[in-house]
Amino acid sequence: xxLSGRLAMGMMFPVAALxxxxxxxxxxxxxxxxxxxxxxxxxxxxxxVIARSLSRTPAQLVRAAEALSRGQQVTLGSSDDGxxxxxxxxxxxxxxxxxxxQHLLEKTVESIRDPVVVADxxxxxxxxxxxxxxxxxxxxxx
Numbered sequence: 441x442x443l444s445g446r447l448a449m450g451m452m453f454p455v456a457a458l459x460x461x462x463x464x465x466x467x468x469x470x471x472x473x474x475x476x477x478x479x480x481x482x483x484x485x486x487x488x489v490i491a492r493s494l495s496r497t498p499a500q501l502v503r504a505a506e507a508l509s510r511g512q513q514v515t516l517g518s519s520d521d522g523x524x525x526x527x528x529x530x531x532x533x534x535x536x537x538x539x540x541x542q543h544l545l546e547k548t549v550e551s552i553r554d555p556v557v558v559a560d561x562x563x564x565x566x567x568x569x570x571x572x573x574x575x576x577x578x579x580x581x582x
Contacts, residue, residue: 455480504531 456477463473546567549556555572559565 451484452481455484501527501531504528507535 459473459476459480462468463470463476468476549558549567550569552569553571555575556567556569557565557572558567
């Protein structure tokens, strides 16, 4: 259950206790208390539905940003919300630009005559050009 669901469930007991207390203080009958409790339950369920619909789009955008940070292509589903659709289009364009720049970088490093090895911040080799591969092959043959 997500946060909004837990909040709705957590509010049920205090609201029910408050309704019972107010009903007994003001002399409201049991049918009146049950009607008020039903109305509160409907309001809480409606709030849950609204909260879920509002939290769906940001979750998609977070996943898209994470994929973009890993260098993966980003695709978001179509949305009725104009701002969300515009943001999705912007993320897709940024993803395409990032991919083309990565490709340009790899081709540039590949065309360098000297051996070049590119590693990330964790020491994992990301790019090795042809000159570096030839040098490694010569050393392993000898």
